Amino acid sequence: xxxxxxxxxxxxxxxxxxxxxxxxxxxxxxxxxxxxxxxxxxxxxxxxxxxxxxxxxxxxxxxxxxxxxxxxxxxxxxxxxxxxxxxxxxxxxxxxxxxxxxxxxxxxxxxxxxxxxxxxxxxxxxxxxxxxxxxxxxxxxxxxxxxxxxxxxxxxxxxxxxxxxxxxxxxxxxxxxxxxxxxxxxxxxxxxxxxxxxxxxxxxxxxxxxxxxxxxxxxxxxxxxxxxxxxxxxxxxxxxxxxxxxxxxxxxxxxxxxxxxxxxxxxxxxxxxxxxxxxxxxxxxxxxxxxxxxxxxxxxxxxxxxxxxxxxxxxxxxxxxxxxxxxxxxxxxxxxxxxxxxxxxxxxxxxxxxxxxxxxxxxxxxxxxxxxxxxxxxxxxxxxxxxxxxxxxxxxxxxxxxxxxxxxxxxxxxxxxxxxxxxxxxxxxxxxxxxxxxxxxxxxxxxxx
Amino acid sequence: xxxxxxxxxxxxxxxxxxxxxxxxxxxxxxxxxxxxxxxxxxxxxxxxxxxxxxxxxxxxxxxxxxxxxxxxxxxxxxxxxxxxxxxxxxxxxxxxxxxxxxxxxxxxxxxxxxxxxxxxxxxxxxxxxxxxxxxxxxxxxxxxxxxxxxxxxxxxxxxxxxxxxxxxxxxxxxxxx
Numbered sequence: 001x002x003x004x005x006x007x008x009x010x011x012x013x014x015x016x017x018x019x020x021x022x023x024x025x026x027x028x029x030x031x032x033x034x035x036x037x038x039x040x041x042x043x044x045x046x047x048x049x050x051x052x053x054x055x056x057x058x059x060x061x062x063x064x065x066x067x068x069x070x071x072x073x074x075x076x077x078x079x080x081x082x083x084x085x086x087x088x089x090x091x092x093x094x095x096x097x098x099x100x101x102x103x104x105x106x107x108x109x110x111x112x113x114x115x116x117x118x119x120x121x122x123x124x125x126x127x128x129x130x131x132x133x134x135x136x137x138x139x140x141x142x143x144x145x146x147x148x149x150x151x152x153x154x155x156x157x158x159x160x161x162x163x164x165x166x167x168x169x170x171x172x173x174x175x176x177x178x179x180x181x182x183x184x185x186x187x188x189x190x191x192x193x194x195x196x197x198x199x200x201x202x203x204x205x206x207x208x209x210x211x212x213x214x215x216x217x218x219x220x221x222x223x224x225x226x227x228x229x230x231x232x233x234x235x236x237x238x239x240x241x242x243x244x245x246x247x248x249x250x251x252x253x254x255x256x257x258x259x260x261x262x263x264x265x266x267x268x269x270x271x272x273x274x275x276x277x278x279x280x281x282x283x284x285x286x287x288x289x290x291x292x293x294x295x296x297x298x299x300x301x302x303x304x305x306x307x308x309x310x311x312x313x314x315x316x317x318x319x320x321x322x323x324x325x326x327x328x329x330x331x332x333x334x335x336x337x338x339x340x341x342x343x344x345x346x347x348x349x350x351x352x353x354x355x356x357x358x359x360x361x362x363x364x365x366x367x368x369x370x371x372x373x374x375x376x377x378x379x380x381x382x383x384x385x386x387x388x389x390x391x392x393x394x395x396x397x398x399x400x401x402x403x404x405x406x407x408x409x410x411x412x413x414x415x416x417x418x419x420x421x422x423x424x425x426x427x428x429x430x431x432x433x434x435x436x437x438x439x440x441x442x443x444x445x446x447x448x449x
Numbered sequence: 450x451x452x453x454x455x456x457x458x459x460x461x462x463x464x465x466x467x468x469x470x471x472x473x474x475x476x477x478x479x480x481x482x483x484x485x486x487x488x489x490x491x492x493x494x495x496x497x498x499x500x501x502x503x504x505x506x507x508x509x510x511x512x513x514x515x516x517x518x519x520x521x522x523x524x525x526x527x528x529x530x531x532x533x534x535x536x537x538x539x540x541x542x543x544x545x546x547x548x549x550x551x552x553x554x555x556x557x558x559x560x561x562x563x564x565x566x567x568x569x570x571x572x573x574x575x576x577x578x579x580x581x582x583x584x585x586x587x588x589x590x591x592x593x594x595x596x597x598x599x600x601x602x603x604x605x606x607x608x609x610x611x612x613x614x615x616x617x618x619x620x621x622x623x624x625x626x
Contacts, residue, residue: 219568396566
């Protein structure tokens with residue numbers, strides 16, 4: 001496991017610097033244009049059968065005035081929201097140590113927790129040091145510890161990173177609490193509709209409006225380095241694909257041809273976009289656009305609807321939806337255009353569409369027609385076995401978390417678009433609580449680099 | 450650095466806020482088509498009353514044609530893009546209007562109901578718009594007069610999730626400009 005190391009500290013400080021700039025940008029924009037809705041949280045609708053009992057002891061504070069934030073409470077809410085942990089209530093703690101040496105493990109065995117996390121926040125000049133230690137209660141052994149240095153405004157992000165480290169140390173799966181989610185939000189009724197492209201923390205906090213338009217915005221896609229988003233906007237009166245850099249806000253139209261310019265998907269190396277274009281007869285085909293040099297290769301040619309491309313994890317194939325067989329199914333074709341005939345990939349049921357490959361390459365998420373209900377399903381790419389994960393009737397747009405262990409998708413509840421999460425094994429599900437607007441098309445960011 | 454950042458942000462904000470011409474869904478249009486009444490209906494009424502100069506030159510009931518062409522929405526079956534036979538007269542009227550006035554431009558906006566994935570529905574909307582376009586071209590409209598756009602399920606007119614909402618959303622809107 002990771003212990004305090006110089007390399008780790010440097011990495012975290014570097015990414016904190018990136019975030020700091022990003023947040024300055026976010027703050028300016030929000031003040032100008034965006035309604036801020038704070039504290040959207042993930043509510044677990046079905047948790048693990050045996051969530052892991054853990055104590056997150058309130059962190060100590062040494063500095064002037066009050067502590068600038070409550071790191072322990074952010075960590076607690078992250079771990080609880082994952083559905084895999086059962087954090088102990090603060091008021092049944094028999095002691096509140098802030099250092100490992102002060103822990104009396106019998107006090108924690110008595111309240112039956114497997115792990116205890118202690119930590120402290122210290123003022124160091126203009127900066128803060130956030131130090132944490134995770135202990136295995138029964139083995140009386142330190143599992144992971146680190147000390148992060150950060151500017152006060154990054155305390156929340158740093159707290160998410162602690163939650164990531166704790167999650168990984170205990171479950172063996174990388175945490176995704178410090179990642180972000182992009183999605184589309186729609187408000188108003190015609191002709192006064194407003195479409196927004198929003199980026200928020202994975203727990204729904206820090207909503208930031210990237211683009212606002214009276215015309216539809218759809219199909220956001222993160223670049224593999226997490227610095228850009230590709231999306232479709234109808235702002236010119238027809239569809240065009242744009243790429244926008246988050247930190248600067250600058251953007252450009254990368255595909256604005258006559259007809260359909262839709263469904264952008266980044267290649268794993270970030271150099272190409274798979275996308276859907278139409279010809280003069282309105283026939284939709286999947287193409288691959290090399291961004292540098294603007295070179296275009298057409299992958300499919302059929303009078304069918306061929307769309308919703310997504311890349312295999314190794315970047316050699318493109319999966320897409322096609323109704324060439326009558327009803328929509330998922331097919332796979334070589335990404336370099338060397339194959340004439342794609343291979344059909346989905347066979348269960350008469351409707352499987354909108355494929356997404358998990359970052360580890362093991363699973364294909366699709367929208368599956370489950371006896372008249374559209375639901376999120378994952379197909380094991382090795383065995384071909386399909387498992388339905390969601391239980392709504394209009395579930396759509398599944399997107400994997402960067403750890404491949406979880407998906408976020410959109411559904412409708414009480415006539416409104418909402419976002420839900422489900423673990424890839426289908427055991428844990430949750431709902432991202434949101435206020436008011438219709439939300440849809442969530443996409444999980446990659447890990448910050 | 451910060452100043453430039455703010456400017457960029459402002460620029461983005463303005464681009465974002467000001468984008469897209471605000472249009473009503475069904476814009477009013479000037480009927481500039483020129484009807485030529487009776488051109489194929491001339492008939493002489495000369496039977497029995499030889500001394501009268503009065504004769505019929507016929508008059509086409511253009512109110513019917515205009516009403517038909519005023520209908521600007523064509524509805525479709527679920528997951529289908531075939532234009533139903535009931536729209537034959539309507540499309541013939543629009544084709545006549547277009548072929549009779551080469552300056553007229555028509556935009557066909559294809560839409561889908563919310564079932565199925567969003568990008569697939571873009572394909573479906575495009576297919577519907579193209580089906581209407583082909584029928585207009587066959588009947589005399591010229592390709593340069595007609596443009597298509599597909600909004601898929603992104604711009605519904607009915608917001609529920611019942612079959613009757615879906616029927617209203619599976620459509621092609623004809624918009625003269």
